[in-house]
Amino acid sequence: MKIFAYGIRKDEEPSLKKWEQANPNIEVGFTKYTLTADSARLAEGASGVVTLQTSPYTREALTVLNKLGIKFISIRNVGFDNFNFKDLNDLGFTLTNVPVYSPNAIAEHTVLLMGRLLRRVPEFDEKFDNGDFTWAPTIGKEYREQTVGVIGTGHIGRVVIKILQGFGAKVVAYDVYHNEDIEKQGLYVDSLEELYKQSSIVTLHVPLFNSNKYMIDDQAISQMKDGVYLINCARGELVDTDALIKGLDSGKIAGAGLDVLDDENSVFGKVWSSINNIPNEKIKNLAKRTNVIITPHSAFYTETAIHNMITTSFDSNKALIEGLKPSNIIDTTK
Ligand code: NAD
Numbered sequence: 001m002k003i004f005a006y007g008i009r010k011d012e013e014p015s016l017k018k019w020e021q022a023n024p025n026i027e028v029g030f031t032k033y034t035l036t037a038d039s040a041r042l043a044e045g046a047s048g049v050v051t052l053q054t055s056p057y058t059r060e061a062l063t064v065l066n067k068l069g070i071k072f073i074s075i076r077n078v079g080f081d082n083f084n085f086k087d088l089n090d091l092g093f094t095l096t097n098v099p100v101y102s103p104n105a106i107a108e109h110t111v112l113l114m115g116r117l118l119r120r121v122p123e124f125d126e127k128f129d130n131g132d133f134t135w136a137p138t139i140g141k142e143y144r145e146q147t148v149g150v151i152g153t154g155h156i157g158r159v160v161i162k163i164l165q166g167f168g169a170k171v172v173a174y175d176v177y178h179n180e181d182i183e184k185q186g187l188y189v190d191s192l193e194e195l196y197k198q199s200s201i202v203t204l205h206v207p208l209f210n211s212n213k214y215m216i217d218d219q220a221i222s223q224m225k226d227g228v229y230l231i232n233c234a235r236g237e238l239v240d241t242d243a244l245i246k247g248l249d250s251g252k253i254a255g256a257g258l259d260v261l262d263d264e265n266s267v268f269g270k271v272w273s274s275i276n277n278i279p280n281e282k283i284k285n286l287a288k289r290t291n292v293i294i295t296p297h298s299a300f301y302t303e304t305a306i307h308n309m310i311t312t313s314f315d316s317n318k319a320l321i322e323g324l325k326p327s328n329i330i331d332t333t334k
């Protein structure tokens with residue numbers, strides 16, 4: 001039995017080696033390349049593939065895997081919005097994800113982005129670079145004075161809430177499905193409009209679907225408080241970048257913490273030497289602002305997360321090959 005893995009990085013290799021040692025009856029092959037129509041044929045001889053990428057999984061690549069007789073794909077991450085379910089169904093694939101590799105990794109990053117904005121850290125850094133060790137005008141705000149609107153109270157959103165409560169922030173939440181604990185605490189508001197009305201910080205923790213693409217648009221922003229902060233550690237396409245830029249220009253939005261961006265694959269994962277060389281004008285516009293913090297889709301990137309991503313994805317792929325039905329199979333019929 002063989003599993004072939006795509007996009008394996010050096011930092012994943014120790015966990016991968018451990019998994020191989022614990023599963024000596026399984027042959028593991030891997031490449032650093034992502035899964036494309038060209039690299040797909042590297043999986044020849046494997047029964048399943050394990051993969052991780054933010055770029056789309058193309059029908060061409062999946063067709064090559066299908067022709068190699070591969071039926072099982074296990075992603076090492078949470079979000080599966082870069083798959084077209086019709087392609088998976090047409091070609092008879094079963095897909096698993098890693099639903100809970102470390103919600104804390106993303107939640108901690110989210111709250112850090114908020115804190116860096118509230119305490120104006122990028123502006124202090126700029127002053128520091130100029131040898132300026134003074135206080136004014138970079139006066140900060142405290143968490144306990146904030147009302148944070150958490151959109152999505154799944155695994156990550158709930159950890160964000162817990163951390164924020166530790167800092168003394170007031171939390172309001174919105175989700176299409178209510179979590180019992182969050183419900184008991186009375187945190188839910190009935191509509192996004194109500195959440196926008198109350199929140200001094202809005203943070204996104206929902207998956208991306210066709211139905212919520214650009215949910216943060218001109219209209220949503222117009223419903224928010226003046227001087228709101230926006231945090232997005234979920235998916236770039238949830239936010240209309242033009243609307244965000246307009247909101248920042250007008251001062252309606254006081255600042256943004258963005259781990260994900262629309263069209264991020266044009267910029268992330270590469271070295272540009274200077275933000276002046278970024279080949280995407282909208283991202284460059286955001287990157288030049290001291291009230292915008294951009295991180296390269298790295299909220300997940302911790303030692304704990306990487307280990308769990310490798311272990312769970314390989315365990316799931318092995319289970320599928322053995323004819324089992326792991327609980328993390330994605331329902332691609334919806
Ligand atoms: P989850 O499935 O546990 O929670 C998602 C929540 O969103 C659920 O409670 C669901 O009911 C709710 N939801 C779905 N659609 C909604 C809508 N339109 N409006 C309101 N609520 C809605 O997922 P999670 O583990 O909390 O992850 C959330 C998202 O974070 C993932 O889908 C992924 O896109 C993103 N993510 C980002 C990183 C990163 O490194 N930046 C890492 C992991 C996950």
Ligand code: COI
Binds near residue numbers: 052077
């Ligand atoms: C996810 O797990 O969904 C992420 O966004 C992490 C990234 C490595 C794809």
